[in-house]
Amino acid sequence: MSAKVSALSFQPSATGRAHRLVRRGVAFAGLSAAIFAAGCRQDMQNQPKMVPQRGSDFFADMRGARPQVLDTVARGQLHEDSYFYTGVVQGPNGYRQELDEMPFPVTMDVLERGQERFNIYCTPCHSRVGNGLGEIVQRGFKPAANFHDQVRMSQPLSHYFYVMTHGYGAMPDYSAQLPPADRWAVAAYIRALQLSEAATVKDVPAGVHIANLKDLAAAEGHPEYAQPWPMPSTAVEAYKPIASEGTPGMAPAYPADPKISIPPSKPAPAAQK
Numbered sequence: 001m002s003a004k005v006s007a008l009s010f011q012p013s014a015t016g017r018a019h020r021l022v023r024r025g026v027a028f029a030g031l032s033a034a035i036f037a038a039g040c041r042q043d044m045q046n047q048p049k050m051v052p053q054r055g056s057d058f059f060a061d062m063r064g065a066r067p068q069v070l071d072t073v074a075r076g077q078l079h080e081d082s083y084f085y086t087g088v089v090q091g092p093n094g095y096r097q098e099l100d101e102m103p104f105p106v107t108m109d110v111l112e113r114g115q116e117r118f119n120i121y122c123t124p125c126h127s128r129v130g131n132g133l134g135e136i137v138q139r140g141f142k143p144a145a146n147f148h149d150q151v152r153m154s155q156p157l158s159h160y161f162y163v164m165t166h167g168y169g170a171m172p173d174y175s176a177q178l179p180p181a182d183r184w185a186v187a188a189y190i191r192a193l194q195l196s197e198a199a200t201v202k203d204v205p206a207g208v209h210i211a212n213l214k215d216l217a218a219a220e221g222h223p224e225y226a227q228p229w230p231m232p233s234t235a236v237e238a239y240k241p242i243a244s245e246g247t248p249g250m251a252p253a254y255p256a257d258p259k260i261s262i263p264p265s266k267p268a269p270a271a272q273k
């Protein structure tokens with residue numbers, strides 16, 4: 001009997017202890033939260049302010065945010081020259097149209113800027129000469145456009161601007177990396193590359209030394225498949241290759257990868273103009 005009683009009295013006393021422990025725990029947590037909050041909320045928390053997307057009784061219309069003032073444009077955001085910012089104009093049929101024009105004069109500075117930006121952002125895929133066989137393509141990326149095929153040669157200049165602004169197929173856009181003026185500079189430089197690849201002996205100023213690349217390679221003892229072999233940086237005559245290290249500052253020559261075959265480019269569409 002006594003065993004039964006003690007068993008019964010044991011039950012409530014254990015529950016009571018648990019309750020006391022919980023109560024103490026809650027009190028402790030509440031106290032520390034109060035101390036913590038008192039420490040945090042002393043600064044600029046309590047002051048009149050605007051909470052985004054919430055009403056306010058400061059203005060007569062009870063809105064916190066001010067509506068934009070009609071017919072106004074923020075400083076520096078007018079973008080009046082829409083061709084400069086978009087690369088397209090409205091054509092006679094109402095559709096957007098690309099033009100074979102620069103929105104500002106092309107100087108040597110513009111071309112140099114374009115070359116620098118092109119070499120940074122475009123060569124990984126399009127290569128330094130723009131043949132679409134950059135390093136990333138050599139490692140398996142979709143062949144980038146060859147700027148020297150008929151299709152690309154016949155595209156208007158602002159098409160390049162448009163492609164850099166919006167991307168094209170597998171190619172991402174470069175609008176974040178290149179502000180509009182840089183995109184135009186790169187477009188101008190692509191034109192210069194195209195002209196240089198299609199240049200003939202007649203385009204070379206009188207008195208400048210001309211040599212065939214294959215002859216140069218043979219003269220320096222490079223096999224024909226070595227593309228590119230270390231090229232002279234300035235005058236061909238002054239060039240003395242260092243037998244073991246190649247040319248300082250230039251990539252070593254690799255044989256062309258026979259596994260990579262580039263599909264022939266599509267024939268140019270009939271004249272568009």
Ligand code: HEC
Pocket residue numbers: 118121122123124125126136141142143144145159160163164168169170171172174186
């Ligand atoms: C990551 C690789 C990559 C980079 C970097 C890249 N491109 Fe491309 N580009 C491509 C590929 C791939 C194509 C072909 C797209 C397709 O057919 O899907 C292409 C196509 C193009 C075309 C042809 C569009 C047409 O109408 O045929 C132009 C012009 C072009 N790129 C310009 C540039 C310029 C300028 C840059 C540097 C700002 C650049 N690309 C950087 C991969 C690249």
